[in-house]
Amino acid sequence: MNKKELIVQVAIQVFRDQGIEKTKISDIVKAAGIAQGTFYLYFPSKLALMPAIAEVMVEKTLSIVQETVQDNAPFSVKIEQIIDAIFLVTRDYHEIQALIYSGLASTEHLREWETVYAPFYKWISERLEEAREQGIIRESIYCDRTAKLVIGLVESAAEQIYLYDSEQDDQARVQKAEVNEFLIHALGIKF
Numbered sequence: 001m002n003k004k005e006l007i008v009q010v011a012i013q014v015f016r017d018q019g020i021e022k023t024k025i026s027d028i029v030k031a032a033g034i035a036q037g038t039f040y041l042y043f044p045s046k047l048a049l050m051p052a053i054a055e056v057m058v059e060k061t062l063s064i065v066q067e068t069v070q071d072n073a074p075f076s077v078k079i080e081q082i083i084d085a086i087f088l089v090t091r092d093y094h095e096i097q098a099l100i101y102s103g104l105a106s107t108e109h110l111r112e113w114e115t116v117y118a119p120f121y122k123w124i125s126e127r128l129e130e131a132r133e134q135g136i137i138r139e140s141i142y143c144d145r146t147a148k149l150v151i152g153l154v155e156s157a158a159e160q161i162y163l164y165d166s167e168q169d170d171q172a173r174v175q176k177a178e179v180n181e182f183l184i185h186a187l188g189i190k191f
Contacts, residue, residue, distance in 0.1 A: 004042045006032050008052045015053075015099050020046070051112040054100045061089045062120045075131045076189050082124070083154050083176050083183075090158035091172070098163055121147045128187075138188035146187070154179055 001009070010032040014023050025046050029036045043049050068085040069078050090097060124147035131137045157179045161168045183189075 003034060003038060004052070007034070007039060007042055008049060008056060011046070011049045012053055012056070012096060012099075016095050020099065050100060051116055053096070054113070054116045057089075057093060057096060057100060058116050058120055060093070061086065062123060064089050065120075066123070069127075074191075075127075075134075075136045076184060076191060078127060079183050079187075079189070080176075080180055082150075083179055086151075086154045087158045087161070087172055087176055090155065091162045094159075094162045097159065117148075117151070120151060124150055131187075131189075136190055141187065150183065153183070 007028065011023075011028050014028050014031050018027065023046060025036060025039055028046065029039050032039075043052075065082055065085040068088075069081045073081065121144065125143045128137065128141060128143040128146055128150075132139060132141055132143060157175050158172075161172045161175050
């Protein structure tokens with residue numbers, strides 16, 4: 001792990017323990033075992049860490065989605081698997097996601113969100129394109145735009161359940177079923 005990655009990983013933990021407002025850069029560098037000047041080589045402020053933390057979470061989410069989605073499964077099952085994976089990540093990392101949202105919303109870094117999400121959007125778009133070419137979903141789908149909508153919908157639905165309370169498994173099952181049903185109709189999935 002290089003120093004930048006170390007700073008990001010340590011900052012995630014310190015922010016979780018102390019909150020964004022109470023955390024000082026000196027807290028992060030002390031926990032990372034680095035000099036304060038080293039921190040400033042990579043980040044001009046503690047809030048400048050937020051896009052890097054968001055990037056770590058998007059990479060983790062994409063990785064879990066890719067591991068969960070079975071290449072040979074029918075497209076309708078792939079949609080269910082995508083939903084399940086995103087709900088799982090949101091449940092397991094709800095504290096970090098709340099941290100990212102509050103940190104990005106309070107900075108000028110919010111505009112970097114689309115760049116951070118680009119690999120995830122691309123991966124979903126490619127799955128949609130394959131399904132469209134196979135005649136499984138509506139021909140009129142704009143895959144790039146729809147990928148953003150799919151991710152936004154599923155993440156928002158998961159956040160409604162888990163962002164502040166991670167013990168909502170019964171509600172999560174109902175919410176996942178509703179999102180799945182909605183996407184089946186919106187995409188025009190043919191079985």
